[in-house]
Amino acid sequence: MESPDFDSWGRVRRRARASAEPADFRPGAPGGFLPFGNGRSYGDSCHNDQGHLFAMRPGAAISAFDPDTGILTADAGVLLSEILALVMPHGFFLEVTPGTAQVTLGGAIANDVHGKNHHRRGTFGGSVLRFSLLGSDGQSRLCSNDSNSDLFQATIGGMGLTGIIEQASIRLMKVPSANVRQTAFRFGSIDGYFDAIDAIDASHEYSVAWIDQLARGGTLGRGVLMAGDHADDGGPAKPPAAPKLAVPFSPPVNLLNRLTLKAFNALYYGRAPKQPQTGIVPWASYFHPLDAITGWNRLYGPRGLFQHQSVYPSGNARETTIALIECAQKHGAASFLTVLKRFGDVPSPGLMSFPRPGFTLTLDFANSGDRTLRMLDALDEIVIAAGGALNPYKDQRMSPAMFEASFPQWREMEAMRDPAVMSDFWRRTAMVLARAQPSLKQAATA
Template identity: 60%
Template structure:
């Protein structure tokens, strides 16, 4: 067993971890101690929401069957461990696509449900959970429940975004989206300052299915917050790219002894990336993996942050305060001497949340990631939390590895409802250090 087999994507707390197969859990659950287990998907959560170091992890990724697919309706039924990439391989030849996809297709479908992931089209289609028709949930009591908006609805909405705490998801029925082509007609719009982004984002979101902005977090002065807005729509059926692109996958074979994504290297990268996009608006057709999941082309890219790993910080805050807050968050990170490689800014739509603890809500969301520099980084993350919470915003729990119980409480004041529905056999490091450290 590799030591990395059960790492989270941030690689902050690396250690061997005990696990069981779903079949073994089924035999053990009647004697399960409180908090003795936690489902584990494919390890794409950044922090400790996928770990339970007091117990054992249930390897959901061991069950990988596609149980059924109707090319007429676009409904697909899958085991919990099926990845989003496997779903796309099945669906794309029939002109269907995921209605919502996060930045990686290596996520399992149960992980996508448990974190209620979002994508570049939240303004148009909400979160992943809004497209789940039903799921099968095994509780430690032995109850095998079908959960949907009509059947066991409380458990259904608690499981969506419930971080694996309501039981073991066995299967998911998902409604896919009909598309003329999987590939994307991309509109690249370079902007020279943050104010330019906010001046156009509402119009762009209204015109396109997808919208996301890359931000140069290190730019200062009159160019602070410069970046590239990448809007897109599915290309028409005449697109000449192969539906399932093939190619050699690069990989980072080992973790280097130091962080390769530092201020010096990122300043050079940001300048190149910004300048390669022409001024004004450029339109071109791009392959879907490059638009939705560009970093999936590089195996183990998280190793580039070095042996200490990385922290990712994703926040959401009200739209009316977004220009000032975004600038403040970027400036705070710069002044702390931290460089963010993946700095992403998006506008969330107004859809009602699909899950009890869904992270997206109306406003803007900013994602930053930082190489772990120990106490310096932790102090920066605390400052970023404080800026967001004071503005009435929230911090994303499945990207987190260190937020305080009070920050979690402010971000998700309804967490006690999930605690009431939590399967007593399931708990995570995250839940222990946040929710269970708060008064009931």
């Protein structure tokens, strides 16, 4: 079966992709399959262009929610937005939510996603109590900390490579209101962020900073910091309004270019409060602001976008952040959305989880071909020199060497991979490394 609907968010490599049913999942086809959630990964970690994708969304449902314990059980294809709609009226919220709620439960586990409260709660995997995992041998295995714990750890952050998560149970957190008491202020340079962030993170559940990536000189790294906590007087948490804005088709050129960005940044920075200002913000605007514009990724035009998300240690984070911003500037690149966050030291349960203690900078670039690729390679070098790592589920182009430096534990993951599963990302990174090490058995057949 062919489907045109399996794009990933970056839309760099668009094509019709073949799908299959979980009933077809068999050991006979090495590397022939990969589960697909809702395509909110940016690159090719959710694709297997030499095989078939399992569409996990159709028919997915929530099977149980206990408002006394806050424990929910659902099919892996259920969206986080659907979970929130059910549990919020009972005063519950996800312990960890990424920047979009249009993500499936299975995708959130498989990428072990993080939110604006990593410094407090770690990753999504920390909320996962158990799941059932279907392997190509036809066995459905219950995985938890106590049962098949090696598979449990390899599947959290395992990018779909261990098999199909069928159903999962997660813990939710009780909140006084889903709405957020936000304290926001602007800072005039990157020093303003790093000087404030320790105290901010010590006293708030959430924090995130928007950075004006085009600002130079004494204002380099200026931005707006938004800290928040669930409000105890936040009023009723309403479901998000249906998106009023939509980008129904891809314009022929990238509309998010240097000119439009410069104007946008000046306006956004200029309107932010100079001194900390506190107020109640509707939960959807705080956690998932971009969900209000359906298909905003199309604004990047037909060639799509690359996201570069790195993490690097705190010790030299200020210098590394400056180096990354200056490098993008030197290459004449404009990042439409630049976000800086702290990752805390709550350990991730996953074998291959991306977050680790330090700071994470996320940059979005329109795809301008080789020019962009050269700049992304230069950014990688800065990240490696700083002892950092690159996010695989935002990636479409990192080199095998960059992957190895970011995830030296990939060999353990390869040993846990279901032989019938493969992704384009894994094929162009881990498999290239594995072929250079013939002792890794599965590599020869994938």
